[in-house]
Amino acid sequence: MKFLVSRLTIGNVIVGAIVIILVVLPVAGGPREWLLYLLLFFIYLAMANMWNLLAGYSGLISLCQPAFLGIAGYAVAMGTWVSIPWWLGIIGGAIIAGIFAILIAFPVFRLSGIYFAIGTLVVPEALRLLFFLWKPVGGELQGGGAGYIIKGLADVQMSTIYWTALGIAVASAVIMRIILNSRLGLGLAAIRDNERAAASCGVNTFRIKLYPFLISAVITGLAGAVFYVYQGYIEPSSTFNVKWTMIILLATVIGGLRTEGGPIIGTIIVVFLYFLLARYAGYSLLIQGVILIAIMLLSPQGIVGIMRNTRFYRAIFQLANRRLANAKTE
Amino acid sequence: MTDVGTLVSPIIMGILLGGLYALIALGLSMVFGVMRLINLAHGDLVILGSYIAFACMTYLGMDPILSLVIAIPVLFGIGFFIQQFLMSRAFAISAEAPLIIAFGIALIIQNTNQIMWTPLSRGLTTAYSLSSFHLGSYQFPLSYLLNFIAAVVVMLALREFLRRTYLGKAITAASQDRRAAQLMGINTKMIYGFAFAIAMICAAIAGIFLGMTFPFTPTSGIQFLIIAFGVVIIGGLGSIFGTFLGGIILGLVQTLTGFFFGPATQMLFIYVIVLVILAIRPKGLLGR
Numbered sequence: 001m002k003f004l005v006s007r008l009t010i011g012n013v014i015v016g017a018i019v020i021i022l023v024v025l026p027v028a029g030g031p032r033e034w035l036l037y038l039l040l041f042f043i044y045l046a047m048a049n050m051w052n053l054l055a056g057y058s059g060l061i062s063l064c065q066p067a068f069l070g071i072a073g074y075a076v077a078m079g080t081w082v083s084i085p086w087w088l089g090i091i092g093g094a095i096i097a098g099i100f101a102i103l104i105a106f107p108v109f110r111l112s113g114i115y116f117a118i119g120t121l122v123v124p125e126a127l128r129l130l131f132f133l134w135k136p137v138g139g140e141l142q143g144g145g146a147g148y149i150i151k152g153l154a155d156v157q158m159s160t161i162y163w164t165a166l167g168i169a170v171a172s173a174v175i176m177r178i179i180l181n182s183r184l185g186l187g188l189a190a191i192r193d194n195e196r197a198a199a200s201c202g203v204n205t206f207r208i209k210l211y212p213f214l215i216s217a218v219i220t221g222l223a224g225a226v227f228y229v230y231q232g233y234i235e236p237s238s239t240f241n242v243k244w245t246m247i248i249l250l251a252t253v254i255g256g257l258r259t260e261g262g263p264i265i266g267t268i269i270v271v272f273l274y275f276l277l278a279r280y281a282g283y284s285l286l287i288q289g290v291i292l293i294a295i296m297l298l299s300p301q302g303i304v305g306i307m308r309n310t311r312f313y314r315a316i317f318q319l320a321n322r323r324l325a326n327a328k329t330e
Numbered sequence: 331m332t333d334v335g336t337l338v339s340p341i342i343m344g345i346l347l348g349g350l351y352a353l354i355a356l357g358l359s360m361v362f363g364v365m366r367l368i369n370l371a372h373g374d375l376v377i378l379g380s381y382i383a384f385a386c387m388t389y390l391g392m393d394p395i396l397s398l399v400i401a402i403p404v405l406f407g408i409g410f411f412i413q414q415f416l417m418s419r420a421f422a423i424s425a426e427a428p429l430i431i432a433f434g435i436a437l438i439i440q441n442t443n444q445i446m447w448t449p450l451s452r453g454l455t456t457a458y459s460l461s462s463f464h465l466g467s468y469q470f471p472l473s474y475l476l477n478f479i480a481a482v483v484v485m486l487a488l489r490e491f492l493r494r495t496y497l498g499k500a501i502t503a504a505s506q507d508r509r510a511a512q513l514m515g516i517n518t519k520m521i522y523g524f525a526f527a528i529a530m531i532c533a534a535i536a537g538i539f540l541g542m543t544f545p546f547t548p549t550s551g552i553q554f555l556i557i558a559f560g561v562v563i564i565g566g567l568g569s570i571f572g573t574f575l576g577g578i579i580l581g582l583v584q585t586l587t588g589f590f591f592g593p594a595t596q597m598l599f600i601y602v603i604v605l606v607i608l609a610i611r612p613k614g615l616l617g618r
Contacts, residue, residue: 055426059425059426061426061429061430063433104605106609107605107606107608107609108605108608110608110609110612111608111612113425114366114367114368114429115368115608115612117368117370117429118368118370118556118559119605119608121370121552121555121556122556122559122601122604122605123605125552125553125556125601126598126601126602126605129595129597129598129601130598132594133594133595133598242436242437242552245433246433246437249430249433253430257426282441282444282445283441283445284441285437285438285440285441286437286438286441286442286445288434288437289434289435289436289437289438289441290434290438292430292431292433292434292437293416293431293434293435293438296420296423296427296430296431296434297416297419297420297423297427297431300423300424300427
């Protein structure tokens with residue numbers, strides 16, 4: 001027990017040190033490029049963590065994450081047109097994304113498994129069409145396919161956006177940890193393994209599935225809103241796009257679905273890939289698709305799965321050696 | 331006040347369009363019925379069929395319907411490969427693995443289409459696809475009638491195939507009870523491969539008729555995937571008649587909403603209808 005506690009604190013110290021380094025990086029004069037990579041890393045990490053919560057721990061393969069981040073992004077953009085400051089817009093956007101999640105939960109939660117996945121796939125497509133037609137603010141030239149510029153960002157520093165994204169990424173990881181150690185985490189595990197059995201044991205399956213859906217919508221919305229504040233511009237066809245789903249899925253699956261560390265490792269690789277493939281932008285979806293299929297077939301638990309397996313084999317190997325040594329001394 | 335007479339045209343158009351939608355949904359319904367897999371790549375495979383016909387037309391000067399002799403074997407092969415080498419392994423891994431792999435395949439095909447044929451909007455325009463026919467005092471595009479005829483022919487052919495041939499009977503058996511089919515000496519792994527491949531034949535035919543009716547881009551796949559899914563959801567599974575009815579209902583929704591609210595809202599209404607039906611009757615309107 002003592003060993004476990006001391007180990008945990010060492011781990012925490014390392015994590016804390018990394019977070020502190022990340023926090024002071026913009027002040028310490030880290031290169032602007034690094035800040036950009038890290039900003040994307042934070043945003044993708046928050047989204048991947050939330051998808052892992054849904055797909056890995058709750059059995060909800062949601063393909064509507066672009067809906068949440070797009071709604072929050074549009075809330076920020078439209079808010080700045082009626083002179084709501086961007087930071088208030090981010091919070092408001094996340095809340096709207098959460099309300100939207102509750103609304104669509106009624107139709108899509110009647111579906112399970114693969115039906116759920118395709119039901120959620122419809123949502124961003126419908127929203128894309130809606131935002132092509134709906135122009136509540138701005139003149140004839142703004143909105144619709146032309147999109148909105150986010151106003152009032154002239155005096156916003158890159159470091160401010162960076163810190164906001166860092167905060168959201170850390171919050172997403174902390175929320176994951178809290179949920180997994182709570183009653184909610186237990187309920188989710190029960191539902192994932194056998195929904196009918198869980199329901200007959202008195203688990204309110206609708207509500208227990210709604211919580212992670214709602215939380216993921218809010219956090220994904222926050223991360224998406226920060227991304228669009230960084231980009232300074234939003235339009236429907238790249239917002240409600242399967243490319244977002246692909247990034248989120250890839251980050252989680254490469255790292256390891258249903259593992260806490262998976263999204264972190266996966267997101268690092270996805271950000272690397274993003275800049276590595278920037279030169280071959282036309283082929284990036286193709287390459288990502290091949291990687292996704294290969295990882296899924298070769299190591300369904302991703303890189304964390306591979307690492308676990310090797311550690312497992314090493315442990316067996318050590319055990320065997322010890323037995324051998326014991327046998328010799330006897 | 332809209333005159334009842336003006337409604338005749340969108341209603342007939344909707345029914346004819348329903349044939350095309352049923353044709354697109356047929357492959358999805360078959361893969362789902364036999365392997366319990368929602369093939370997220372179905373829409374993109376249909377669009378691949380459209381692009382193959384487009385390539386045959388522009389490079390070889392072939393008629394789109396004639397280009398089926400190339401599109402059918404290509405998609406048959408792709409379908410067989412996907413099932414034998416990817417999906418059959420994925421099913422052993424976990425419940426979500428086939429879905430994630432299908433998603434990957436969808437993006438690979440979409441990106442390949444884009445690399446080979448650029449993101450521009452294309453169409454299969456022939457002399458007869460632009461011409462029209464008269465029905466009383468109303469005028470309709472000939473391509474819509476061709477869609478409807480093709481849908482009826484493919485459906486009847488598929489039904490007879492499933493009922494009369496050994497392969498068809500084996501597919502039906504494997505979809506009803508895989509274990510029992512295996513005990514009867516059916517190689518279900520092989521049968522699944524053929525079932526997927528035959529579904530892809532339907533996709534190839536659907537793609538070609540789709541290309542003659544609508545313009546398409548590499549990203550159109552998802553739109554037709556949702557339409558196909560809507561048709562399957564409305565019509566219920568495994569029933570060819572239900573698929574046909576589902577197609578006609580969605581076709582009518584599209585033409586009537588286009589008539590009343592303008593063409594820009596057509597697809598939005600289809601998506602909303604699909605979501606509403608999912609909320610009310612997740613097992614389909616005709617499902618048990």
